Amino acid sequence: MADGLGWTGPVVLGTALLGLGALSILKGANLTIVPESLYLYYTDYRFGFVRRGLIGQVFAPLLDRLPRHLHEPLILAWHLATLVLLLVLLTAWAARIAARTGRDMRLMALLLFVSPFLGSLAFFTGGPDVLICLLTLAAVVALRRGRPIIAWLAFLAGMLAHQLMIFTALPLMLFTSLAAPRYRRMSFAGSLALGLVACLVVVLAPPADERLIDRFITNGIPPDTARLIHDLQLDQDVAGMSRRMVGLWANFPMQGMIAVAYGGAAGIVILAYGLVTFRAALPALVPASPRLPGIAGRVLAGLLALGAGLAPLLALALAWDVSRLASLCPFTAFLAVAVLAGQSPAQPPPAGPWPAASACGVLLVLFLCMPFLGLWFEGVKLNQVRPLIPPASLSVAPWNWVVQGVEAVYRSPAAPSAFRAPP
Known part of the structure; x- marks a missing residue:
């Protein structure tokens, strides 16, 4: 390789990423399937079209034939198998790109995995x-x-599984289309049209059939929880959800910002580091034209990269799983930077600025040592209920103090507000 790693570069880096990724997974892995996840496997199209119905439609023929006590082991096995598959594929892809593009991309890859x-x-x-x-x-x-049809099929499958696909994939698809080796305009226009259709489906989808509530209850979800899942997850009203989120942000601003910072800090640093390091690639994404001077094109490309990398944060206008959604930003940010790195005219590019590398290194050490935290507006969850392995870092005094400090903030009373938070 050009930076001196030779053919062993992807192998050595991939081994490190695989180990760090496995450690991160073990920090959060547990054997508890909460009703807010379980309902997806019983939501299908037997009563008509419903949002988030694809997973249940795929699993329904099997679950209907299995005794109830085997459902959760099957779902757990599916979860672990797909998680391992994602880890292996992401490791192979990230190691190959990072080894080719120099020290800075390797630091960003390491930060993503911790x-x-x-x-x-x-x-x-x-x-x-x-x-x-x-x-x-x-x-x-x-x-x-240069295979847009495969990308569109992947987007459609994800969209039918969960609307979160709009926030994770669509901005990245639009950004990546600008770097496509062929069919660039078709890729961009097709992705944009598909995204608009997906948004219309979310807004105009018919109400979820109430018979799904009985199906949830039959499969072990408590009646009150089944009703809430139907009303707040499947029968979402976009305006109503937005009002609820305004109430939560108004009542719990500090808790919300801590959760966003914990989940999204790595993504923000990765994206800023990547934009500075690979800024020479921006003109290739939006070429200059008489209507769009060179500097305007670079600014536009940079804004598109920001939008693609931080798009999961937009979901916080409609959903209150704050750290869960913010934690997707390191992934989307790394994908956006990888697209940008592929367009860089120099391979490897010149080294990025030391402040960005230092920030990346500090966060890398911090997250490597920290236990997993699940943060919402009104509470903190640690991986202490049926964890796959005990959270060892909680027994280390400094991290125990940090966790206790975060819990103290979340126990503080809500700020006064004229807005109502959801029940």
């Missing part, structure tokens, strides 16, 4: 996020190889 991203995916057992990330990675890789 950030809360993988631990959060592991913690929410049975949730849709692992599948969404797999399909997002597939869409980006397909577009980078």
Whole structure:
């Protein structure tokens, strides 16, 4: 390789990333499937079209034939299998790109794998996020190889599984289309049209059939929880959800910002580091024209990269799983930077600025040592209920003090507000 690593570069780096990623997963991995994840496997199209119905539609033929006590082991096995698949594919892809593009990209890759991203995916057992990330990675890789139809199929599958696909994949697909080796305009226009259709489906989808509530209850979800899941997850009203989120942000601003900082700090640093390091690649994404001078094109490309890398934060206008959604930012930010690195005219590019490398290194050490935290507006969750392995870092005094400090902030009373938070 040009930076002196030779053929062993991807192997050595991949081994390190695989080990760090496995450690991050073990921090968050647990054997508890909460009803807010379990319902997805019983939500299908038997009563008509419903948002988030694809996972249940795939699992329904099997679950209907299995005794109830085997459902959760099957879902747990699916969760762990897809998580391991994502870890292996992401490791192979990131190691190859990072080894080719120099020290800075290697630092960013290491930070991605120790950030809360993988631990959060592991913690929410049975949730849709692992599948969404797999399909997002597939869409980006397909577009980078000039295969937009595969990317669109991946997006459609993810969209039918969960609306989160709009926030993780769509901005990245639009950004990656600018770097596609062929069919660039078709890729961009097709991705944009598909995204608009997906947004219309979310807004105009018919109400979820109430018979799904009985199906949830039959499969072990408590009646009150089944009703809340139907009303707040499947039968979402966009305006109503936005009002609830305004109430939460108004009542718990400090708690919300701590959760965003914990989950998204690594993504923000990765994106800033990447934009500075690979800034020479920006003109290739939006070429200059008489209507768009060179500097305007670079600014536009930089804004598109910011939007693609931090798009999961936009979901916080509609959902209150704050650290869970913010923790997706390191993943989307790294994908955006990888697209930019692929367009760099120099391989490897000149070294990035030392302040960015230092910030990346500090966060790398911090997240490597920290235990997993799940942060909401009104509470903190640690991986202490049926963890795959005990959270050893909680027995270390400094980290125990940090966790206690965070818990103290979340126990403080809500700020007075004229807005109502959700029940």
